[in-house]
Amino acid sequence: xxxxxxxxxxxxxxxxxxxxxxxxxxxxxxxxxxxxxxxxxxxxxxxxxxxxxxxxxxxxxxxxxxxxxxxxxxxxxxxxxxxxxxxxxxxxxxxxxxxxxxxxxxxxxxxxxxxxxxxxxxxxxxxxxxxxxxxxxxxxxxxxxxxxxxxxxxxxxxxxxxxxxxxxxxxxxxxxxxxxxxxxxxxxxxxxxxxxxxxxxxxxxxxxxxxxxxxxxxxxxxxxxxxxxxxxxxxxxxxxxxxxxxxxxxxxxxxxxxxxxxxxxxxxxxxxxxxxxxxxxxxxxxxxxxxxxxxxxxxxxxxxxxxxxxxxxxxxxxxxxxxxxx
Numbered sequence: 001x002x003x004x005x006x007x008x009x010x011x012x013x014x015x016x017x018x019x020x021x022x023x024x025x026x027x028x029x030x031x032x033x034x035x036x037x038x039x040x041x042x043x044x045x046x047x048x049x050x051x052x053x054x055x056x057x058x059x060x061x062x063x064x065x066x067x068x069x070x071x072x073x074x075x076x077x078x079x080x081x082x083x084x085x086x087x088x089x090x091x092x093x094x095x096x097x098x099x100x101x102x103x104x105x106x107x108x109x110x111x112x113x114x115x116x117x118x119x120x121x122x123x124x125x126x127x128x129x130x131x132x133x134x135x136x137x138x139x140x141x142x143x144x145x146x147x148x149x150x151x152x153x154x155x156x157x158x159x160x161x162x163x164x165x166x167x168x169x170x171x172x173x174x175x176x177x178x179x180x181x182x183x184x185x186x187x188x189x190x191x192x193x194x195x196x197x198x199x200x201x202x203x204x205x206x207x208x209x210x211x212x213x214x215x216x217x218x219x220x221x222x223x224x225x226x227x228x229x230x231x232x233x234x235x236x237x238x239x240x241x242x243x244x245x246x247x248x249x250x251x252x253x254x255x256x257x258x259x260x261x262x263x264x265x266x267x268x269x270x271x272x273x274x275x276x277x278x279x280x281x282x283x284x285x286x287x288x289x290x291x292x293x294x295x296x297x298x299x300x301x302x303x304x305x306x307x308x309x310x311x312x313x314x315x316x317x318x319x320x321x322x323x324x325x326x
Contacts, residue, residue, distance in 0.1 A: 005290045006250060007141045009149040012112055016069065022108055025071040028115040029147075030124040031058045032279070038082040045081070047091065049099040052078040053163065066157045068114065068150055072103050073163060074128055085306040087277045088127075090180070093135055093173035100173070104166035107137075114143035114150070119241055119283065120248035121146015126283035130299055133289070136174030142286070145249040181272055181298040183306050187314075196272070197314065200234025204271040206263055207231055208240040208284040209304075216318035221276050222308050230318035232307065235274070238263040240284040256291050267292045274300040 004011070015023055045052055053075065063073040076088055079099055083089035090096070105111070111132065113125040125142050132140050143149065151157070186196045196203060212218040214237040216230035231237070243259060245251045251259075265271070271288060273281040278301040285297050300306075307314055 005141050006144045007112060008144050009153045009155065012143055013153065013155050020110070022106070022110050023112065024105060024109040025068055025112045025114070026074040026103070026128065027063045027067045027071045028074050028076070028113050028125045028128040029059045029062050029117065030076045030115065035082050035087045038084055041082050047095050047098070049078055049102050053102065062116065064160050064162070066159055068147070069156055069158045072166065074103060076124065076127060079131065085183070085302045085309055087305070090134070090176055090301065093175060096135060097171055097173040100171040101169045103169065105169040105171040107171050110139045111137065112141045112143060114146050116147040120244040120250070121148050122244070122250070123279060123283055126286040127279050129286050130179065130282040134176035134179035145247070148248055179298060181300050183302055183310060186300065187311065197232055197234050202269065204265050204269050205235045206238040206265070206271065206273050206284060207235045208238060208273055208275040208280040210241060211237055211239045214318070222304060222315065226312040227308055227315045228313065228319055229316040232314055233317045236263045238265070238284060240280045240287065243287050250287065253291060256287060260288065267295050271295055271297045272300055273297065274303040276304045278303045
């Protein structure tokens with residue numbers, strides 16, 4: 001049975017109550033931390049999923065304290081790794097699948113993701129959604145409104161003192177690169193001598209950051225000593241936070257389409273989403289995928305932080321004029 005990509009708390013509760021075969025719920029709660037030294041991290045931790053899963057973290061403690069019954073814990077700091085230019089980089093498929101198998105996931109499972117925290121508790125579950133979709137898993141859904149929506153309905157929660165050991169799954173991963181776009185591809189010149197940013201009219205290049213960040217009206221999170229502006233010319237701002245209503249749930253389909261239209265979104269053009277480090281951009285990609293399932297959407301996972309490191313002068317939109325000296 002195929003499920004909607006966006007599930008209400010009531011719908012998920014009914015699935016649990018009916019013991020739906022193949023249902024697997026994953027708690028994707030996450031706390032963003034500074035990027036560790038990627039070389040040292042790789043030496044000590046790369047692909048060591050069992051060891052990484054045993055480490056303590058704020059998100060692991062939040063899961064243990066309370067989670068939806070039967071949910072297992074999917075930790076982005078285990079599922080992904082810090083690379084030279086990315087806070088959360090993708091493992092090769094044959095490595096990543098070991099983690100999903102460790103979680104007891106099977107290739108035909110119907111996976112429901114939820115998290116807590118920013119943007120209706122959907123920011124990090126959407127990152128995991130795009131991750132799993134990238135590796136080829138089709139039956140993936142997100143809990144609309146996250147854990148808060150579940151709690152508001154008064155549904156049961158459970159707790160644990162430690163992660164339970166589960167039987168290994170048979171999940172397998174496919175090549176993920178068709179769902180991502182790399183810096184090298186974005187900046188490669190075509191026969192006319194232009195790269196993708198310079199041919200932005202042929203694409204939807206959507207920046208998912210807050211509007212004030214994009215417009216250089218608040219701290220952008222970028223190094224102002226090396227980055228002259230606040231956005232890359234040719235990109236258009238579609239702040240993903242504005243797609244979440246006051247009730248903490250995704251806005252209606254009509255409003256989603258209105259907001260995308262405001263950013264001149266054309267579903268017939270290839271779409272690229274970006275933000276600062278690939279998390280908000282994954283949420284925006286997920287929202288577009290839900291509304292336009294036939295759209296060609298790719299995530300620039302390294303996003304602005306990678307451009308900052310490799311070509312900071314490209315971030316030259318939104319430069320504030322210097323006030324004349326008195």
